Amino acid sequence: MSVLTRRRAAPAVRALRVVVVLAVLALVALALAWRPAIEPIDPPAAVTFAAELVRRGEQLAGVGNCAACHTRAEGPTFAGGVALQTPFGTVVGTNITPDPATGIGRWSETAFVRAMREGVDREGRHLYPVFPYDHFVRTTDEDLHALYAYLMTRDPVPSPPVRNRLVFPLGFRPLIAGWKLLFLDSTPVAVNARSSAEWNRGAYLVQSLGHCSSCHSPRGPLGNEDRSRYLDGGEAEGWTVPALNGRSPSPLPWDVEHLLSYLRTGLAVDHAIAAGPMQGVVAGLATASTADLQAIAVYIDSTLGSPSPSRQDLARAVRTRASQPTLPAVPAAVAGDVTLALGETVYAQACASCHDPGRGLSSSAALKLPLAVAVHEPDPRSLARIVLHGIRPPGTAVGRWMPAFGDALTDDQLVALLAYLRRSAAGAPPWNDLRARVRDVRREPPG
Amino acid sequence: MTKLELDVNGRRHSVDVDPAAPLLYVLRDDLRLNGAKFGCGLGQCGACTVMIDRGAVLSCITPVSLVGNRRVRTIEGLGSAERPGPVQQAFIDEQAAQCGYCIAGMVMRAQALLERTPNPSDDEIRRELAINLCRCGTHMRILRAVRRAVALIAASVRTGAP
Numbered sequence: 116m117s118v119l120t121r122r123r124a125a126p127a128v129r130a131l132r133v134v135v136v137l138a139v140l141a142l143v144a145l146a147l148a149w150r151p152a153i154e155p156i157d158p159p160a161a162v163t164f165a166a167e168l169v170r171r172g173e174q175l176a177g178v179g180n181c182a183a184c185h186t187r188a189e190g191p192t193f194a195g196g197v198a199l200q201t202p203f204g205t206v207v208g209t210n211i212t213p214d215p216a217t218g219i220g221r222w223s224e225t226a227f228v229r230a231m232r233e234g235v236d237r238e239g240r241h242l243y244p245v246f247p248y249d250h251f252v253r254t255t256d257e258d259l260h261a262l263y264a265y266l267m268t269r270d271p272v273p274s275p276p277v278r279n280r281l282v283f284p285l286g287f288r289p290l291i292a293g294w295k296l297l298f299l300d301s302t303p304v305a306v307n308a309r310s311s312a313e314w315n316r317g318a319y320l321v322q323s324l325g326h327c328s329s330c331h332s333p334r335g336p337l338g339n340e341d342r343s344r345y346l347d348g349g350e351a352e353g354w355t356v357p358a359l360n361g362r363s364p365s366p367l368p369w370d371v372e373h374l375l376s377y378l379r380t381g382l383a384v385d386h387a388i389a390a391g392p393m394q395g396v397v398a399g400l401a402t403a404s405t406a407d408l409q410a411i412a413v414y415i416d417s418t419l420g421s422p423s424p425s426r427q428d429l430a431r432a433v434r435t436r437a438s439q440p441t442l443p444a445v446p447a448a449v450a451g452d453v454t455l456a457l458g459e460t461v462y463a464q465a466c467a468s469c470h471d472p473g474r475g476l477s478s479s480a481a482l483k484l485p486l487a488v489a490v491h492e493p494d495p496r497s498l499a500r501i502v503l504h505g506i507r508p509p510g511t512a513v514g515r516w517m518p519a520f521g522d523a524l525t526d527d528q529l530v531a532l533l534a535y536l537r538r539s540a541a542g543a544p545p546w547n548d549l550r551a552r553v554r555d556v557r558r559e560p561p562g
Numbered sequence: 563m564t565k566l567e568l569d570v571n572g573r574r575h576s577v578d579v580d581p582a583a584p585l586l587y588v589l590r591d592d593l594r595l596n597g598a599k600f601g602c603g604l605g606q607c608g609a610c611t612v613m614i615d616r617g618a619v620l621s622c623i624t625p626v627s628l629v630g631n632r633r634v635r636t637i638e639g640l641g642s643a644e645r646p647g648p649v650q651q652a653f654i655d656e657q658a659a660q661c662g663y664c665i666a667g668m669v670m671r672a673q674a675l676l677e678r679t680p681n682p683s684d685d686e687i688r689r690e691l692a693i694n695l696c697r698c699g700t701h702m703r704i705l706r707a708v709r710r711a712v713a714l715i716a717a718s719v720r721t722g723a724p
Contacts, residue, residue: 464581522674528628
């Protein structure tokens with residue numbers, strides 16, 4: 116009997132030990148995750164900031180595209196309320212106007228810098244990394260100083276925070292400390308002494324405030340950026356985001372001049388126009404300084420690298436195809452393919468009147484499709500989105516646009532059109548799972 | 563020329579047309595349904611908006627051959643001068659037209675919106691109608707008309723009235 120009792124007691128003791136160890140570890144983890152609140156301040160008067168500093172901050176806020184997540188459509192600037200859908204739930208952009216009660220009016224510069232670099236708010240709560248502090252951590256003191264001056268001189272807008280809806284258990288913010296332990300790398304952007312000051316400025320802006328690789332790099336299972344595949348293409352809001360390294364899908368190689376024009380206006384001759392989330396980026400960059408944009412263009416031109424011989428062949432082939440009056444006919448060998456035949460009809464009847472003439476001065480003139488990046492991308496999502504929902508300039512902005520064909524075309528017609536464009540405009544092998552991708556895009560919000 | 567069958571406002575029509583012709587031309591020239599208007603011919607103004615199944619489409623850039631056996635609805639299908647449909651009635655009540663050229667398109671896009679989203683927010687109405695242009699500037703009345711239509715449709719659902 117006593118033997119049996121001892122036998123029963125021993126596992127219980129072991130279990131107790133495990134519980135105690137786990138509890139201690141949890142306490143240690145919580146202690147490590149704990150961040151103190153930073154004393155609130157009285158909102159600083161706008162006159163305490165130099166006008167030049169505020170102007171510089173405005174330019175940098177454009178590079179950082181703060182408005183994308185902190186200004187909702189047609190809402191007051193920086194008052195928050197943008198619902199950001201992530202694979203881990205919905206996080207709502209906060210009010211970063213200097214409203215003392217609902218914004219950052221009572222944040223000292225120390226609190227602001229901690230939020231930008233460590234992803235911790237004034238009260239000491241960990242912030243979700245959809246706020247890209249994994250990039251902002253590299254922003255210089257000088258630039259953060261200007262940004263603080265800019266934000267604290269905006270009109271305060273009372274706009275209470277909206278609750279996030281995260282998948283269990285991520286609503287428990289101390290867990291974010293673990294994510295930071297794994298993925299928050301505060302190494303400053305290395306200066307490359309062999310490159311120009313302009314290149315170095317561009318490299319710094321792209322990797323800090325610009326946070327370009329947030330969308331232009333793939334992400335790992337925990338939403339972390341895959342640093343080993345820097346600028347290797349990613350996805351954002353249902354769009355395929357093209358690579359900005361040697362694997363760029365752009366049929367024509369970019370150069371600094373075209374990149375600058377694209378960043379400044381969303382349009383580069385013989386390249387695609389900005390669509391999807393990139394429209395917001397371009398809208399934000401409107402306030403950026405030309406010197407900073409030029410620096411970004413110089414750096415991105417270098418990450419794209421000089422085009423390989425096969426890219427140069429593609430560029431020549433694409434230019435030849437784009438110089439023809441219309442897309443090449445489906446060759447006799449596949450003339451019996453009903454999908455391609457339907458796609459050719461759809462193109463000829465619904466697309467050609469704008470796309471065959473090519474891009475000219477008229478607002479309806481459109482890009483010759485062999486030059487369009489979307490037909491060359493590794494998957495058809497962005498092209499499907501453009502055909503279904505069209506391209507509209509963001510908000511009330513004016514700009515180039517394309518009407519939506521989502522309700523005019525059936526799924527069969529759309530799939531056929533995309534298959535035809537892939538073959539005749541891109542001259543590329545068919546996309547896998549085209550029909551399934553089209554169905555996905557139909558289900559997703561237009562965005 | 564090709565013979566095509568079209569289902570417009572619940573009636574079958576046989577037409578003999580160029581298959582690449584825009585649906586708008588066939589509606590106006592062959593079927594004499596002149597509610598939908600030719601504005602820009604480029605899909606940029608919305609005056610030609612009609613419905614195909616449950617969606618609003620720009621009929622000036624929709625080739626007739628791609629319509630197939632889907633249901634086309636034009637403003638003539640929503641009601642008549644004597645018996646206007648709820649969206650038409652709401653536009654009349656709010657006197658939402660000045661020159662009226664854009665209104666058939668506005669009504670059809672509003673109809674499509676309300677069939678999909680019976681109680682849209684102001685933001686949704688604005689976003690949906692943004693591509694339909696009105697050069698007279700009756701936008702505020704048009705917005706009021708759409709909100710009134712929401713109420714009219716809800717009331718007719720409650721009373722079972724047509």
